[in-house]
Amino acid sequence: MNLDAWLQQVWYERARAPWWLRLLSPLYGFAVRCRHWLYARGWLRSVHVAAPVIVVGNITVGGTGKTPLVIWLVGRLRELGLVVAVVTRGYGRSTGRVTTDILRVDENCRAEEVGDEALLIRLRTGIAVYVSRDRVAAAQAAIADGARVIIADDGLQHLRLARAVEIALVDGQRGLGNGALLPGGPLREEAARLAGVDAVVLTEAGAGAPAGSWAGALRMSLSGELVQPVNGVAIERTLLSFAGQQVHAVAGIGNPRRFYATLESAGLVVIPHGFPDHHRYAATDLDFGDERAVIMTEKDAVKCRSFAPAHCWCLPVSASFPAADERTLLRRILMDARLLDILACPLCKGPLRLADADAGKVLVCRADRLAFPVRDGIPVMLEEEARPLESNDPLLER
Numbered sequence: 174m175n176l177d178a179w180l181q182q183v184w185y186e187r188a189r190a191p192w193w194l195r196l197l198s199p200l201y202g203f204a205v206r207c208r209h210w211l212y213a214r215g216w217l218r219s220v221h222v223a224a225p226v227i228v229v230g231n232i233t234v235g236g237t238g239k240t241p242l243v244i245w246l247v248g249r250l251r252e253l254g255l256v257v258a259v260v261t262r263g264y265g266r267s268t269g270r271v272t273t274d275i276l277r278v279d280e281n282c283r284a285e286e287v288g289d290e291a292l293l294i295r296l297r298t299g300i301a302v303y304v305s306r307d308r309v310a311a312a313q314a315a316i317a318d319g320a321r322v323i324i325a326d327d328g329l330q331h332l333r334l335a336r337a338v339e340i341a342l343v344d345g346q347r348g349l350g351n352g353a354l355l356p357g358g359p360l361r362e363e364a365a366r367l368a369g370v371d372a373v374v375l376t377e378a379g380a381g382a383p384a385g386s387w388a389g390a391l392r393m394s395l396s397g398e399l400v401q402p403v404n405g406v407a408i409e410r411t412l413l414s415f416a417g418q419q420v421h422a423v424a425g426i427g428n429p430r431r432f433y434a435t436l437e438s439a440g441l442v443v444i445p446h447g448f449p450d451h452h453r454y455a456a457t458d459l460d461f462g463d464e465r466a467v468i469m470t471e472k473d474a475v476k477c478r479s480f481a482p483a484h485c486w487c488l489p490v491s492a493s494f495p496a497a498d499e500r501t502l503l504r505r506i507l508m509d510a511r512l513l514d515i516l517a518c519p520l521c522k523g524p525l526r527l528a529d530a531d532a533g534k535v536l537v538c539r540a541d542r543l544a545f546p547v548r549d550g551i552p553v554m555l556e557e558e559a560r561p562l563e564s565n566d567p568l569l570e571r
Contacts (some may be wrong), residue, residue, distance in 0.1 A: 198357035225510035230329025236427025237342035238376035258320035263288030263304035265451030403481035416440030423469035425452035504550035
């Protein structure tokens with residue numbers, strides 16, 4: 174058993190940790206508390222950049238659905254006309270070059286250069302993604318290139334970059350594992366840290382999920398229906414078309430069992446092949462000695478495009494929320510990050526001004542004399558929803 178598999182058993186399957194591993198957790202906790210204390214006292218300083226920063230992260234090691242949530246959030250903010258950029262450290266990339274470099278991700282980048290998650294976000298959204306260990310510098314570079322909103326992927330513990338909103342994800346099935354700090358448990362910070370964030374999101378919370386631990390937590394599901402060829406040669410097909418077949422399921426993510434369960438729920442007979450998170454694949458990793466279909470996560474697939482065989486597929490997943498939870502999350506983000514103040518008119522791209530009308534709050538474009546409604550705290554930036562204003566309408570004067 175490799176180290177990663179052993180730690181997963183200790184952290185999430187209640188295997189007993191050796192005494193020396195348990196002894197290290199209080200030392201790690203002391204270091205974390207000291208660091209927070211230094212920031213609270215101002216001896217270490219958070220840097221405010223010239224745009225709202227939304228942090229998406231977690232307090233556990235391993236996958237909780239951060240990347241799908243970042244992709245979802247990018248889509249929602251772009252629908253409002255906001256220019257969004259993502260900054261990330263680029264975990265899983267080679268450190269052969271100078272570590273303070275700021276890398277701007279494009280479609281021709283390789284995962285080993287920029288990190289698998291950074292490349293995946295770029296490929297799925299097409300937006301600007303900046304990779305650097307210095308996330309403050311990366312955010313400043315993004316703003317210099319025109320970004321109005323910054324999303325910091327996996328930035329909850331990166332206190333040097335000041336933020337307007339913090340979103341913490343928790344695996345709805347595994348929760349916080351054994352509840353211990355690293356390395357005796359999976360926690361990067363004490364569980365109490367969740368009380369200080371703007372939103373806690375439970376990923377795929379099922380019937381056995383520990384929802385009671387986080388009152389007001391929002392529910393996020395991950396789903397995918399179409400599989401795509403990793404090498405880009407064949408055409409996509411439905412996941413259900415593999416129902417009843419034995420397939421090799423490849424997952425180098427924080428919680429591979431979630432991926433296996435997704436395939437099994439579609440009727441596939443899974444032969445699991447788990448790899449460590451951010452694993453660097455080689456062609457031999459996908460050679461199982463037969464012609465059965467190989468299905469992997471999209472995050473793994475971006476690292477295998479150049480050598481994947483024709484029978485290798487990936488399953489892209491997308492995040493979704495119940496309607497009420499989606500409204501709650503968007504409302505908190507828009508209000509806490511003051512994004513309503515920087516929205517632009519979708520027609521003339523000019524400034525909008527928040528105002529109170531008889532029917533509720535509206536965003537007023539003086540140039541086009543239009544009032545866009547704000548419903549349940551969320552603006553509706555559609556021309557057909559805007560109300561034309563007469564030249565003497567009081568809203569134009571407020």
